[in-house]
Amino acid sequence: MIETNRLQNLEASEQPAVITLSGVSFGYDPKQPIFQDISLTIAQGQWVSLVGANGCGKSTLVKLLNALLPKSDGEIVVCGLQLNEENIGSIRQNIGMVFQNPDNQFIGATVEEDILFGLEGLCLEPIEMGHRLQVYTDKLGIAHLLDKHPGELSGGQKQRVAIASILAMEPGIVIFDEASSMLDEGSRNELLDILQRMRAEGKYTILMITHDADEILASDRVLALYGGGLAADMTPAELFSNDDLLDKCNLRMPFSWQLARELQKVGINTDVPASEKELIEKLWP
Amino acid sequence: MAIELQQVSYIYSDRSLWKQTALHNIDLSIPQGSIVGIAGATGSGKSTLLQLFNGILKPTEGTVKVLDVTLQAGEKSPKLLALRRRVGLVFQFPEQQMFEETVEKDLCFGPLNFGMSLEEAKERARKAMVDMGLDLSLLERNPFRLSGGQMRKAAIASVLAMDPEIVVLDEPTATLDPVSRAELISLLERLCREQGRTIIIVTHRMDELLPIADRWIVLKEGQAAFQGSTQELASDPSILERCGIAIPQSLRYWRAVADRFRLEGEVPRLTPKALAEFIASLSSDISHPEIEKRDNHE
Amino acid sequence: MSSEKLLLGRTIETGSWVHKLDARGKIIGMLLYVAVILLSHSWPAMALLAVFSISVMASTRIPLKYFVKAAKPLRYLMLFIFIVQVLSIKEGEVWLTLGSLSLHQDGLRLGAFSVIRMLFLVSFTALLTFTTTPGKLNQGLEGILSPLKKIGMSPDRLTLMIGIALRFIPTILDESQIIMKAQASRGADLAELPLKEKARMLVSLLVPVISSAFRRAQDLVYSMEARGFRMDAPRTRYHRLRWGLADTVFICMFVVMGLAVAIL
Numbered sequence: 012m013i014e015t016n017r018l019q020n021l022e023a024s025e026q027p028a029v030i031t032l033s034g035v036s037f038g039y040d041p042k043q044p045i046f047q048d049i050s051l052t053i054a055q056g057q058w059v060s061l062v063g064a065n066g067c068g069k070s071t072l073v074k075l076l077n078a079l080l081p082k083s084d085g086e087i088v089v090c091g092l093q094l095n096e097e098n099i100g101s102i103r104q105n106i107g108m109v110f111q112n113p114d115n116q117f118i119g120a121t122v123e124e125d126i127l128f129g130l131e132g133l134c135l136e137p138i139e140m141g142h143r144l145q146v147y148t149d150k151l152g153i154a155h156l157l158d159k160h161p162g163e164l165s166g167g168q169k170q171r172v173a174i175a176s177i178l179a180m181e182p183g184i185v186i187f188d189e190a191s192s193m194l195d196e197g198s199r200n201e202l203l204d205i206l207q208r209m210r211a212e213g214k215y216t217i218l219m220i221t222h223d224a225d226e227i228l229a230s231d232r233v234l235a236l237y238g239g240g241l242a243a244d245m246t247p248a249e250l251f252s253n254d255d256l257l258d259k260c261n262l263r264m265p266f267s268w269q270l271a272r273e274l275q276k277v278g279i280n281t282d283v284p285a286s287e288k289e290l291i292e293k294l295w296p
Numbered sequence: 297m298a299i300e301l302q303q304v305s306y307i308y309s310d311r312s313l314w315k316q317t318a319l320h321n322i323d324l325s326i327p328q329g330s331i332v333g334i335a336g337a338t339g340s341g342k343s344t345l346l347q348l349f350n351g352i353l354k355p356t357e358g359t360v361k362v363l364d365v366t367l368q369a370g371e372k373s374p375k376l377l378a379l380r381r382r383v384g385l386v387f388q389f390p391e392q393q394m395f396e397e398t399v400e401k402d403l404c405f406g407p408l409n410f411g412m413s414l415e416e417a418k419e420r421a422r423k424a425m426v427d428m429g430l431d432l433s434l435l436e437r438n439p440f441r442l443s444g445g446q447m448r449k450a451a452i453a454s455v456l457a458m459d460p461e462i463v464v465l466d467e468p469t470a471t472l473d474p475v476s477r478a479e480l481i482s483l484l485e486r487l488c489r490e491q492g493r494t495i496i497i498v499t500h501r502m503d504e505l506l507p508i509a510d511r512w513i514v515l516k517e518g519q520a521a522f523q524g525s526t527q528e529l530a531s532d533p534s535i536l537e538r539c540g541i542a543i544p545q546s547l548r549y550w551r552a553v554a555d556r557f558r559l560e561g562e563v564p565r566l567t568p569k570a571l572a573e574f575i576a577s578l579s580s581d582i583s584h585p586e587i588e589k590r591d592n593h594e
Numbered sequence: 595m596s597s598e599k600l601l602l603g604r605t606i607e608t609g610s611w612v613h614k615l616d617a618r619g620k621i622i623g624m625l626l627y628v629a630v631i632l633l634s635h636s637w638p639a640m641a642l643l644a645v646f647s648i649s650v651m652a653s654t655r656i657p658l659k660y661f662v663k664a665a666k667p668l669r670y671l672m673l674f675i676f677i678v679q680v681l682s683i684k685e686g687e688v689w690l691t692l693g694s695l696s697l698h699q700d701g702l703r704l705g706a707f708s709v710i711r712m713l714f715l716v717s718f719t720a721l722l723t724f725t726t727t728p729g730k731l732n733q734g735l736e737g738i739l740s741p742l743k744k745i746g747m748s749p750d751r752l753t754l755m756i757g758i759a760l761r762f763i764p765t766i767l768d769e770s771q772i773i774m775k776a777q778a779s780r781g782a783d784l785a786e787l788p789l790k791e792k793a794r795m796l797v798s799l800l801v802p803v804i805s806s807a808f809r810r811a812q813d814l815v816y817s818m819e820a821r822g823f824r825m826d827a828p829r830t831r832y833h834r835l836r837w838g839l840a841d842t843v844f845i846c847m848f849v850v851m852g853l854a855v856a857i858l
Contacts, residue, residue, distance in 0.1 A: 065444045065473055079816050100822065108820040111471070115813035118821075120761045124729050129821035131829045140832045158727075162764055165338040173817075180821065192471045195338060195500035196542040222473045263474040266503070266545040266568060273572030279579060287545075287552035294575065295556060352775050377781060385779040392769075393776045395801035405798065409781030440805075455780065 026055040028088075029105075029184055029216050030076065035085030037071055044083065045071055046239045055183070058210050058217040060227045060247065063236035064261040069220045072236065073186050077106045090183060104133070107177035111189040113169035117161040122153060122172050125161075129180045147179040151205070167198025174205060185209070187219040191226065203229060224251075224265035235260050297361070298462050298494040299326040299349055304358035304369075306344055317341040319348075319518045322358075326496065326511070331488050333505045333526075334498045336515030337540035342466070342498045343388075345515065349464050349496070350383035351376040363461065381410045384460030388467050390451035391439070399425075399442070399450050400435040406458040417457070424453035427491075429483050445476040449483070456487070462494040463487060469504065477504055502536075503544040506566045514539050530554075530564035546571075553578070606724050608655040611840060613725045617734025619841035624722050626848035630855055631711050639855040640710055646851055647718050656724055664720035665713050672709045679705035730833065732757050737835050748826060758814070766807055773802045 030053040038044035045068040053059055063069050074080040076089060078099045087094040090105045110116045119125030123144065130140045148154040151171045161169055170190060177185060187206075191199045203226060209215045219226060227233060233250045235243040237259045243250065250256060251264045264272070270290070271283040284290035306319040319341045326332050336342045347353040348360050351367060360367040365379050387393070396402040403421035404414070412420070425432055428449040434442065439450060452468060468484070469477040485508045488495045499505050512529045514522035516539040522529065529535070533547040546566040553571065554562060557578060565571040607613065612620070634643050651661050665672075679701055686700030722731070732753045739749035782795045 065476075074816070077820060079819055100824070103820065103822045106820070108817070110813060110817055112810075112813055114765055115810045116817035118758075118761070118814065118818060120728050120757065127832045128818075128823075131831060132822045132824075132827065134828055134830045136830065137832050137834065140830075144832075161761070162768075167338070176821065189471070196502070196544070197337070197540065200542055224474070258475075261473040261475040263478070266549070269568035270549065270572060273568045274575065277572050277576035279572070279576060287549045290549065291552050291556050294579070347775065350779055352778060377783070380779055380781055380783075385776070387772055387776045387779070390776065392806055393773055393780075393798075393802050395798050405782070406780040458780065 026057070028052045029055045029090050030218070031086075031088040033086045035072075035075065035087060036083045037068065037075060037080065038083055041083060044239060046236065049085070049241050051234060051241060051244065053216060053218065055216055056213055057232060058206070058230040059219070060230040060233045061218060061220045061236065062222070062227065062233060062250070062260045062262060063242075064259070067236045067260075068239070069236055070188055073108070073188060073218060073220060076184075076186070077103045077108070079108075104180070105183050107180055107182035107185045109170070109173050109177055109185070109187045109190040111192055113166045113173065113193060114161060116173050117169055120160060121157070122148075122159050122164075123157045125172055126176045126179050129176055133180060143179045143181075147175045150178070151175040165198070166194050167201060170194060170198065170202060171205075178209075183214065184216045184218065187217070187221070189220050189222070191221065191223060199223065199226075222262060224263055224268075227251075227262075228265055297325045298328040298330075298363065299496075300324070300359075300361040301348070301355075302359045302361075304348065304355045304360055306348060306353060307356045317344055317518050319344055322520050324513055324520055324523055326494060328494055329488065329492045330510040331485065331495045331497070331505075331508055332511045332513060333502065333509040334496065334513045334515065335500075335502055335536070335539075335541055336498075339517075340515040340539070341518040342515055344518075346385060346464050346466055346496075346498060349462070350380050350385045352385065377410065381406075381458045382460055383462045383464065384455035384458055386452050386455050386463065386465040386468060388470060390455070390468075391444075391447035394439040394447070394451055394454070397438055398435065399437050399439050402439055402450070403435075403454045403457045406454060410458060420457045420459060421453075424456040425450075427456055427483070427487060428453040429479065445472055445480075448472060448476075449480065452480075460493070462496065464496045466498045467500060468497060469499070469501065477501075481505065481508065501544075502541070503546050506530075506544060506546050507570075514541070516540070526566075527564055530566070531560070605727050606656050606660065610653060610655045610725070612650070612654045612721065612844075614840070615725075615844055616835050616837050616841045617726050617730045618737045618835060619837065619844050620722055620726060621731075621734050621738055623844050623848050624719050626845065626852060627718060628715065630848060630852045631715055633852055634711065634855045634858075635707070636858050639858040640707065642851070642854060642858060643714060644710070646847075647714050650847075651718065651721060654721060654725055656721075660724065661717040661720055665716040668712065668716055672712050675712070676705040676709050679708055728760050729757075732760075733831070733833065733835060751825070762807075762810065762814075765810070766803065769806060770799065770803050773806075774799055 033050045035049045036044050036047045049072070061069050061073065071080060075082045076087060076094075078094060082094075089102045092098045092102055092105075094102055117125055118128045126144055126147065127140060130143060135143070145154070148157065151174055153168065153171050153175055156164065156168065156172070164172070173190075191202045194202065206217060206219070206226075207229065209217060217230070219230060221227060227250065228247045230247060233243065233245055233247050234241060235250070235256060242259065243253075243256055250262075251268050257264065263269075267285070268283050271281055274281055279294070281290070281293055284293065301322050301324045304319060304322045308318060317339050322345070334342055334345065344353065348355060349362060351362070351373065354367055354373055355369045357369045359369070362379060363382055365374060367373050394402045396405065400418065400421055403424060404417040407417035407420045408414070421435065422432060425435065430446065430449055430453065434446065434450065439447060442450060448468070452465070455463065463484075465484070469480055472480065481504050484495055484497065487493045497505055506526060509526050511525055512522065513520055514535060521539050522535045530547055530550055533543045533551060536543050549571060550564045550566060553575060554564070565574040630643065634640055648658070651658060680697060681695065681701070683701035683704055684696065684698055686698045686703070688696050688698055689702065690697040726734070735756070736749050736753040739752065742749050777795065777798045782798055
């Protein structure tokens with residue numbers, strides 16, 4: 012598992028950078044910065060998890076990328092565009108964001124209106140809008156919900172609508188800001204499926220703020236924020252082997268990792284199983 | 297029994313503005329001093345069920361018995377204020393109900409409403425803070441200045457301050473980080489094991505509650521599809537799938553091991569540690585002819 | 595019944611010709627209808643009004659009982675107005691005398707007119723919300739107000755505001771209900787308390803509801819901006835407003851009706 016992740020990293024690093032931060036700082040009060048001097052590069056097509064304890068500034072950091080919040084210092088380049096007053100519009104077109112609360116990002120009074128909200132702002136022709144409506148509602152499995160009010164939808168359905176609204180605008184970068192944390196288990200698994208399909212398509216760079224061990228494990232690379240700076244830039248496997256870092260970021264290992272660890276403690280050496288079936292086959296062939 | 301429902305239905309009246317799931321013919325009993333998990337897909341009626349437990353909703357059919365109070369459909373209900381003190385109901389995202397300028401005042405809100413003196417209320421508030429693992433220095437703080445995890449615990453403490461015998465929580469760990477979630481669950485476990493309170497928790501994340509829960513209630517479309525001990529649930533978790541719930545990893549791994557050795561009536565091991573130790577004991581037995589025999593026999 | 599449906603007026607889709615009309619036409623038609631009602635002063639005019647209104651309602655293929663239901667909440671108000679009119683107007687032939695009270699012909703007539711007008715006003719204008727989705731209605735309103743742009747006002751802002759209000763009012767009401775229940779669980783049951791206490795308890799409801807509304811507003815702003823929204827930036831429309839012959843006919847119907855009732 013570690014090897015495959017490395018491999019993906021290697022491949023990804025040959026891709027051009029789509030996000031570059033150099034010396035970025037932010038604080039509502041300049042004397043008390045939330046984070047300072049953050050520099051990092053994300054390559055096209057990568058799936059990056061951004062982790063850290065609550066209040067460490069993850070959510071703030073991603074909001075700087077499309078100027079939802081103003082950076083205090085440093086340089087941000089998105090898709091070759093320097094973030095400044097003139098470029099905000101073009102940069103926002105390149106970045107789609109899915110937020111935590113399914114209700115509060117539902118802008119339209121119906122699913123259709125919500126998806127159209129972004130498309131109309133892009134000044135697309137009605138034919139093109141109709142086309143995208145069809146493509147993206149099919150893709151997210153919500154085509155039958157077009158005339159529904161948000162009140163008639165479950166949390167999971169609302170998050171799908173949010174994702175459809177974002178993807179229909181065809182951004183190259185999609186940011187998920189704890190998008191699964193208010194969902195039930197089933198909907199979270201569905202969201203993970205959607206993310207995996209997005210990766211398979213290859214046209215999206217994914218940046219995901221999350222606490223969920225399974226989501227982190229599915230990504231290519233982990234960035235950890237701690238103590239106002241970037242504490243780590245590693246693979247998920249490296250993160251889950253680093254107890255100190257897990258502690259600092261208030262994270263837990265996935266169940267299968269914990270189990271492998273506990274098995275080692277009682278003298279059974281086994282790799283982390285991919286599923287319960289694999290565990291049984293390995294232990295008792 | 298702390299709570300007993302007999303043939304309870306709850307139908308929202310047509311005039312109700314709020315779309316919620318009705319309940320149909322529910323029979324259930326919750327023993328005093330136990331930890332009970334309630335699971336169910338979105339719209340299965342979990343929130344409606346919780347509100348029957350402290351008389352916020354009254355049954356439209358059947359009988360709800362909570363402690364020594366009986367609520368019968370169609371009959372005039374007894375005074376509910378006393379019951380509400382004894383059954384603390386913690387709604388989802390309880391930090392959103394905080395409104396006073398200090399944590400202490402917010403914690404005293406409940407006790408004062410139930411007629412306690414200010415002294416007594418403050419004492420209760422301090423005790424509730426300790427129960428939730430919060431530092432007493434936070435009492436003077438503005439609740440809106442606390443961190444997310446602290447706010448959640450303080451809000452739960454504001455219900456505990458009423459000294460309820462039964463504590464009912466609707467997804468208490470939602471949106472918290474994994475460490476805070478585990479911490480909160482173990483605090484809730486202590487409320488039951490050390491203080492004898494009955495703890496009822498609605499959860500979407502069964503994995504975190506499975507190791508400590510005594511019993512489970514699984515709802516499907518307003519009906520109780522399953523009711524029984526954690527062991528009974530672990531012996532056939534497929535009921536969860538039929539109710540639209542993903543089977544938690546701990547149950548999947550346990551079933552895989554238990555099925556491999558055709559174990560029946562075994563206490564489920566639902567934490568990685570317990571399972572690893574159990575596997576170790578099986579593995580050392582595996583060369584043992586008895587296990588082999590049992591394995592081949594059936 | 596969900597709160598959305600109640601507040602937004604319920605759209606009942608039947609695909610009739612009225613459903614397909616341009617929302618601008620329907621809004622203008624409704625305004626003209628109000629004028630028609632105000633101009634109806636005689637029994638023949640009332641009769642014509644009734645025949646006209648009922649035929650238009652029937653042509654939507656929405657069962658008439660829905661229109662009646664729309665006016666039902668106002669039944670006591672109508673009764674009250676009728677009684678006031680009957681008792682206060684002392685002109686015309688006396689029909690009945692009971693002690694100091696007397697019923698005059700004009701009183702009865704004007705009272706009946708008031709009730710009939712109100713009945714038709716409410717049930718007929720319900721046609722607008724029955725046949726038009728909130729989104730289209732809002733777009734129609736924007737279309738009608740668009741001349742205001744020339745004098746420097748921004749109807750888009752108004753309609754955006756209305757749209758967001760319609761979208762979030764049910765959510766916030768829903769949340770208020772939960773907070774009310776949560777505080778009741780902490781012993782503050784508004785229904786069971788004396789009035790003076792109630793005022794105090796209101797704070798425990800208002801503070802959480804308002805702070806949560808602000809939180810929602812912040813989230814909403816983020817998600818609108820993240821989707822590239824800028825105030826007064828150009829936008830295209832997926833559903834274009836299309837003025838057709840049917841819309842002109844629809845409007846003309848009301849003009850003709852207005853002239854007819856004015857003559858009668």
